[in-house]
Amino acid sequence: MALKITVIGTGYLGATHAAAMAELGFEVLGLDVVPEKIEMLGRGQVPMFEPGLEELLRKHVAGIEGSTGRLRFTMDWAEVAEFGDVHFVCVNTPQKHGEYACDMSYVDSAVESLAKHLRGPNLVVGKSTVPVGSADRLAARILELAPGGGEVELAWNPEFLREGFAVQDTLHPDRIVVGVRSERAEELLREVYATPIADGSPFVVTDFPTAELVKTSANSFLATKISFINAMAEVCEAAGGDVAKLAEAIGHDDRIGKKFLRAGIGFGGGCLPKDIRAFMARAGELGADQALTFLREIDSINMRQRGQMVELARQALGGGSFLGKRVAVLGATFKPDSDDVRDSPALNVAGQIHLQGGQVTVYDPKGMANARRLFPTLGYADSAVEAVRGADVVLHLTEWREFRELDPRALGEVAAARVILDGRNALDPELWREAGWSYRAMGRPTA
Structure with a gap:
């Protein structure tokens, strides 16, 4: 009999995972505790911008004309427990207020609410990014609460989604990592991921602590690479070097590689900053600070x-x-192809300049509504041209393709001064200078 999948938590990770599981051919039931979210998803709409996700959702949500009907949503824990064989926990693990540590309250609540209803053989699979040691604790809690006792197991299967590529990363992952304690758990997860495994995705089997450490280790490495090139940008500023050429030169070394070596205003978003801080906090608790x-x-x-x-x-x-x-600011999201403004360096810079008396106008292709909610006192424009109109300086802070394809001459016609600062080292300096702009980028004082 075919496995049935449930997904607990239907935010960015959960909504993507639920739609992808339906695409892989499974009957899927998603659960959330927010009625508005459930209603929205039930209409085939997603509460965030992610390329391809809404189309994938509409392809499978029950009740939508022409859909497979394999995907439904509920708020009923008992229904989820009765329906599913494998339950993926995809809830948020934010940074604790005023601390570096991770807030595990959503994960704990989800696991406890589910476990109380699990009677038969079930596999609960954690996907949320958690402090190492959490899986051991949660496995013991499930054993304590589940009526099915030892027939209910836990596994850990970290997510590696990149915003802007989430659908691709779920359907065609570059690796699948599973922390398991039994052959049965491994076999079930091999069944869940049979299609990507057949397509060549590596399947890495580990213990609980290793599986929990993979995501935070990967994010720590990426953060280190980004901050390394930004540290080199500081040195280039002082020495009169060109960090873009420096990055190109060292990137040809295949031990280093070219990715994540573009100097700029740094990383943000809902993962990298909070994950490395939670990693530090947990290492301290373990005596490995x-x-x-x-x-x-x-x-x-x-x-x-x-x-x-x-x-x-x-x-x-x-x-x-x-x-x-x-001051015109092009970009509000922490990265392109997303509407996510959590810990956005672009909005942080805009906010700092505004607090120091600047008249700041922001434009972003997808992040305007979220930016307005977070920074309601900033000015907002409906296009790049309108944002730049009358500006004394233009800041390019999120590397959207739309900004790379702007016509510098047309933009120069509406700006008060043709001065552009490239906070992402993503624009073509020659193109902008030919159009009469003064171009300046971080780590490139003489470029």
Whole structure:
């Protein structure tokens, strides 16, 4: 008999996972505790922008004309427990307020609410990013609460979704990692992921702690690479070097590679910053804090980039006050192809300049509604041209394709001054200079 899948939590991770599981041919039931979210998903709509996700959802949500009907949503824990064989826990693990540590309350609540109803052979699979040691604790809690006792198992299967590529990353993952304690759990997960495994995705079987460490280790490495090139940008600023050429030169070394070596205003979003901080906090609890002290500097370099962009803008305006100056900011999301503004370096820079008296106008292709909610006092425009109209300086802070394809000459016609600061080292300096712009990028004082 075919496995039935449930997905607990239908945010960014859960909605994507539920739709992907339906695409792989499974009957899927998603659960959330927010009625508005359930109603929205039931109409085949997603509460965030993610390329291809809404189309995939509409292909499978029951009740939509022409859909497979394999995907439904509920708020009933008993229904989920009765329906599913494999239950994926995809709830949020935010940073605790005022601390580095991870807030496990959503995961704990989800596992406990589900476990109380699990009677037969079931596999609960954690996908949320959690502090190492959580799976051991949760497995014991499930054993304590589940009426099915030892027939209810836990496994850990970390997610590796990149915003903007989430559908691709779920259907065609570059690796599948499963932390298991039994052959049965491994076999069930091999069945769930049979299609991507057949397509060549590596299937890595580990213990619980290793599976929990994979995501935080990967994010820590990526954060280190980004902050490394940003540290080199600081040195290039001081020495008169060109960080873009430096990155190109070292990127040809296949031990280093070219990815994540573009200097700029640093990383943000809902994962990298909170994950490396939670990793540091957990290492401290385990008595291994010395092993991760370097991550504190990685975090520090990253946050410093934002202040340096503000200073570059001040210098571009003559080095004095921002008062009375019009500043256009292109980009609000933390990365392109997303509407996510959580811990966005672009909005942070915009907010700092606004607090110092600048008249800031922001434009972003997809993040405007979320940006307005987070920073209601900033100015917003409906297009790049409108944002730049009358601006004394333009800041390019999120590397959307739309911004790379802008016509510098047309933009120059509406700007008060043709001064652009490229906070992502993603624009073509020659193209902008030919159109009469003064172009400046981080780590490239003479480029």
